[in-house]
Amino acid sequence: MAYILLAVLLLPYMVLQIQIGQAVLRTENLRVVTLCFFGQTLISWKSGKQRTVARSSTEAEYQALADGTAEVIWLLHLLTDLQILSASAPIIWCDNLGATYSSANPVFHARTKHVEVDYHFVRDRVAKKEIQIRFISSQDQLADVFTKPLPTSSFTAFCFKLRVDPPPLA
């Protein structure tokens, strides 16, 4: 049995952070994951099969980025309703360099030809400085536990990072 711990953070402003991850399984399509953290607390997560066909990992990651952006915008509206202001624009951590670069630089690459709609949607938000997109290496991102079966050691490590803790000794 494990618990989720919601941590206390006494910072005046907590930054919304999103992690986007993906993994290819032998037998299935690509899986995409979106994790949203507020401060250190995981508040929203989604693991699912990819919704459309992608011809490259950059393309797939870019589609995931568009989904993640939509989720962030929803959470930003929610925070505005709660009258909580963030000190900086929310950060989306993406583990694919190609997708990270395409979100900032308006150059179409051969591998991103077919994602124009998602492309414009995300780029528009980045240009308006509503969100920031940064690169995170695959080792550091937390999405793996949502995309593939893991051996005990890494599973426990991920649970710890997601703040799913074992029960305290009663």
Next chain:
Amino acid sequence: MNVVSNRWVYKIKCRSDGSIERYKARLVARGFTKQEGIDYSETFSPVIKQATVRLVFSVAVSCGWKIHQLDIHNAFLNDILDEKVYMKQPQGFVDSALPSHLCRLHKSLYGLKQAPRAWYTRLNDFLLSIGFRASKVDTSLFIFSVGLDICYLLVYVDDILLTGSNSLLLQRLIQLLSSEFKLHDLGSVHYFLGIEVQSTSMGLMLFQHKYILDILTRAGMLSCKPIDTPISTSKATILLDPLFSDATRFRQIVGALKYLTFTRPDICFTVNRVC
């Protein structure tokens, strides 16, 4: 004209530790005998989103606010019906002089198709009238702000969570609510939507201990040996267990597991895989 039949429902209410709180008998209308357009029109009623609950918990914990849980007694019986609904006389209470007479319902009953919506509309109207503002992105979240103080109110049908920066303001809002509805202030939240909430020195801990035991009991796996990870890394999951020959039962358990992901993101992938 369509006549709705009714039935008595008996239930044992349990506390979060599983002990018996009280026995309950309730008259319910058999809403499935109703016809759309005659007895009811709109039935959709919004509920709070999981992400909103977690976000508000997180904000409340960070700011050190107390989270009040309020329980409305017989919420669905409060609402005035717009439509004309006729019901047979309740079993055991049939007037012996006029056994063929019907009841015309003025107020809502449990089991009626429009009951949840009527209740939501009534609560919504009342909250707006006392100065709350409904959130645009989640219609079950209400915000009350005066000066620098702010209160959040989350509605899940008849379960209400209230938190805010000023405890005097919270008390006043609870008083206002109890002047309109018969409600019970359960104090700090400890059992909400089947989720147990415990406050510790580090924050709030959410867990579904009782819910997990219920699922295990239902699946007949209470005495199974525990394992460290939810899914094997080596071989593909083979679903040949006799438990899974019954599709309905399999879906019931998967559905139950999906709700468990509220506090267990670590099993999210595995649950998604068996769907």
